[in-house]
Amino acid sequence: MLNKLKQMEKFDLITNIVVFVLALLFLLPLFWLLTNTFKTSAEIYQMPPNVLPNKWFLGNLNELFQGQPAMQWITNSFVVAFFTALLSVIISALAAYGFAKLQFKGRTVLFLVVIASIMIPKETFIVPLFDVVVKMNWIDTYQSMIVPNLATGFGTFMLYSYFKSIPESIRESAKIDGAHEWTIFYKLCIPIVKPGLGALFILNFVTAWNDYLWQLLMARSKEMKTLTIGVASLQQDVNPNIGLRVAGAAIAALPMIIIFFMFQRFFIKGATEGSVKE
């Protein structure tokens, strides 16, 4: 280890020290969040702050789950994120297969529209989109938070390359054996692209979990709030209890931190395959 450090060029060594120290600083806000969750409000306000809580205090979490519908918010976020991810994987897999493997008129034009839909944020047409959902009478429902987000072409674009890489000869030989297109898709191709489906599911889940503006517009009642909306609304309450607010933010962050450590490779994959952060 020491030998290796000695072998490094001075320039290399200095830049890596800077990068390492800054990496620790980048973690500091999250460290602050997670440790302050277990401090009393008075201790949070205390300056200079204690690095770790004096006594690990559970009152903030207690109040969050007893005094606020936090469990309901978590359930809502989970339902919305899970079904957005699941339905999007199904719809994207079908469409990606169609675009990558089948011939039909207008394919290139339609696929260009799909790609354009990734690049153009839905926020730019959020007013008429809101009207569409109002007309469907979907305000304050789960489907309003799920279905409009299935329209983006991100998943189709991501899975396209997976289906494209399946050799045509496999499909041809299955065809000669008389297999339907559906059977080829479902029995033959889906197992091959499974890693892509998993990555897409996780990426979609995280995007939906972290969504804010759309869910804010859709959720009207306190019971339909998702976790991000509920936690953000705690900040705007007159309630002066800072501990409760910190605990709320920590609860929203924790599942994402866990998901990151479990599925790190998927995020690397998502970034390299043309991810657009929502």
Add this chain to the structure above:
Amino acid sequence: MMNQNKKNIFANNHYSGYLFIAPQILLMLIFIIYPVIKGFKMSFYEVYGMDSYFVGFENFKNLFTDPVFLKSIFNTILFVVAIVVLTIVFALFVATSVFDKNSKYVSFIRGSYYLPVMVSMVVMSIIWNFLLNPSNGFISYMLGNAGIKDVNLLGNPMTVMPVIIFVTFVGNVGQAIILYLATMIGLPEDYFEAAQLDGATRWQRIKYILIPLMKPTTAYLTVINIIAVLKIFVVIQLLTGGGPNNASVTMMYYLYQNAFVYNNTGMASSIGVLMFIIALLFSIPQLKSFLKSK
């Protein structure tokens, strides 16, 4: 008989293509294409209660004489340029420093910078709001110790945009670092090592070999960051609400205020149309490069 029919539909390649893409296309028609067209139409109308009147380019004219909107354009441009430059430069710095090191170290660096991206801007904004609080925030306390007393970084029109830019940068740069690292690690090893044998220093190798090789990635990151910053909402909503005195209003935030606070849907649609056109223009190179690769 039914079965026979079904078989025929799927047996014919021409139709089955449409069947596979139908759900996606249907959703796009309802939730993207129709609203986009409707948005263009709405931008030429003014709404009074239940009625709406065709007003031509009146909404756009009003926008460009509205000092708040002009301020929002200025802030948006500042925001986009600052984030793109900071993100690209810093991500290149981090990635070129660590990409050829031991994989556990790379993992740690990647994780540290990416975790703020994972936990979303909602959580990050809440944390920074606490840290920046003028009366009892940690950052205000540190500044006080350094002799800078009574600062309210979010309440001062001079400092509010730099702070918003900083908070966004921290919550966003991890994406670029992950992408650069993946691209650099994927390069054939001899590229970088051959130059070392020629006696080039590390900095020379980074400058003349590595960074030029990253050009397509840099171009891609520039485009997605422009578009990502264009639509940023939550940081501003939770940290400043556009204040003080509109000093941190962006186009996206002004769109939201017009649409859902002032009930001025015509104006909001006009801003949306302008932003739509900007996003479309910036995505053209991306679309072109896709067509080429096909």
